[in-house]
Amino acid sequence: xxxxxxxxxxxxxxxxxxxxxxxxxxxxxxxxxxxxxxxxxxxxxxxxxxxxxxxxxxxxxxxxxxxxxxxxxxxxxxxxxxxxxxxxxxxxxxxxxxxxxxxxxxxxxxx
Amino acid sequence: xxxxxxxxxxxxxxxxxxxxxxxxxxxxxxxxxxxxxxxxxxxxxxxxxxxxxxxxxxxxxxxxxxxxxxxxxxxxxxxxxxxxxxxxxxxxxxxxxxxxxxxxxxxxxxx
Numbered sequence: 001x002x003x004x005x006x007x008x009x010x011x012x013x014x015x016x017x018x019x020x021x022x023x024x025x026x027x028x029x030x031x032x033x034x035x036x037x038x039x040x041x042x043x044x045x046x047x048x049x050x051x052x053x054x055x056x057x058x059x060x061x062x063x064x065x066x067x068x069x070x071x072x073x074x075x076x077x078x079x080x081x082x083x084x085x086x087x088x089x090x091x092x093x094x095x096x097x098x099x100x101x102x103x104x105x106x107x108x109x110x111x
Numbered sequence: 112x113x114x115x116x117x118x119x120x121x122x123x124x125x126x127x128x129x130x131x132x133x134x135x136x137x138x139x140x141x142x143x144x145x146x147x148x149x150x151x152x153x154x155x156x157x158x159x160x161x162x163x164x165x166x167x168x169x170x171x172x173x174x175x176x177x178x179x180x181x182x183x184x185x186x187x188x189x190x191x192x193x194x195x196x197x198x199x200x201x202x203x204x205x206x207x208x209x210x211x212x213x214x215x216x217x218x219x220x221x222x
Contacts, residue, residue, distance in 0.1 A: 002163035003155075024191060035212075040119065043155075058209075098201070099145045100210055102154035102200055 002102035003027055006091050012109045019078040023091030030095055032074035033058075034066065037088040037105070049074055081110045098106050119198060121217040130188040132216045134201035139182060141211075143201035146186045149170055149198045149215070158186070158199075188218075196220045 007022035025032065035043040035058075036057050045058030047061050047066040048058055063085060067075045074093075086109050091099040121169045124130045136144070140196040142163040147155035151156050161168045161184075167177050200215035 040214060043212040051130075080136065081175070094210075099136055099157050101157065102147075104154045105152075 003006075003101050004091060004093055006047060006089075006103040006106050007108050009064055009104060010107050010109075012111065013078075013081050014111055017078075017081050017110075019081050019108065019110075021076040021078075021089055021091075021108070023074045023076070025074050025091075025093040025101070025103075027065075027093060027095070027101065028071070029093035029101075030101075031093060032068065033092040033094070034074065034076045035090045035092065036060070037045065037090055043090065046076065058066075060103060081108075083110050086110045115196070118217050119140075119217045123219045123221060124191050124221065125189060126193060126220055126222050128191055129220060130186075130191045130195070130220075132161055132186045132188075132199045132218065134184040134213050134216075135184075136184060136203045136213075137211070138184050138203060138205045139179070140203040143204040144175070144177060144184050145202045145204075145210070146184075146200060147200055147212075148195075149200070151197075191218075191220050193220050193222060 004025045013019050014101050033048040034046045044060050046064050048070040054091045065077045089106045091103040094100040145160040146158040146159050149155040159170045159175050172189045176185045198215040198217050200213045202210045202212045204210050
């Protein structure tokens with residue numbers, strides 16, 4: 001019953017590295033999202049995409065970029081990882097006004 | 112503003128008791144609300160939703176109440192079980208495709 005998958009559950013990277021987080025959904029959803037989740041801050045929207053090759057900035061896009069070349073895949077890119085990007089990253093997808101379906105998350109540690 | 116490292120509010124209940132988790136939302140224009148459950152190490156899972164034209168909606172052992180006058184949402188869990196231990200948070204939608212999430216409440220069920 002696979003719906004939203006993320007390429008890694010745990011990831012450790014060094015400061016300055018380029019990091020790719022991959023997300024795939026099999027529900028043919030139009031909308032895809034990347035959130036980060038930090039203690040006490042809840043989920044904060046980084047970027048979202050409502051169509052292939054379309055993207056919009058969320059609330060905290062600085063230091064991130066995204067790519068959506070195919071409908072089912074939405075990638076989050078950290079061009080030069082920094083320690084303040086250590087976090088849990090959650091990918092999600094949705095269709096219209098229906099609720100978002102989340103992936104299992106990627107816990108990224110930047111040392 | 113919020114502080115990094117702020118602890119989540121915690122609700123401790125005895126197994127078998129009813130739980131009530133509350134959420135205040137910010138935008139009076141929000142017209143769709145969802146409750147999510149997030150277990151440790153996992154992505155959030157949809158529990159129940161409600162649209163703004165309703166005051167109450169019931170699911171299996173869960174009930175969501177919406178008070179638009181005071182912008183308040185609550186989740187009631189009947190006969191709470193150990194498997195209900197998790198972080199619960201609400202989400203509001205006031206813009207097509209975008210959801211805004213609360214920071215969550217940790218439910219601790221004591222056996």
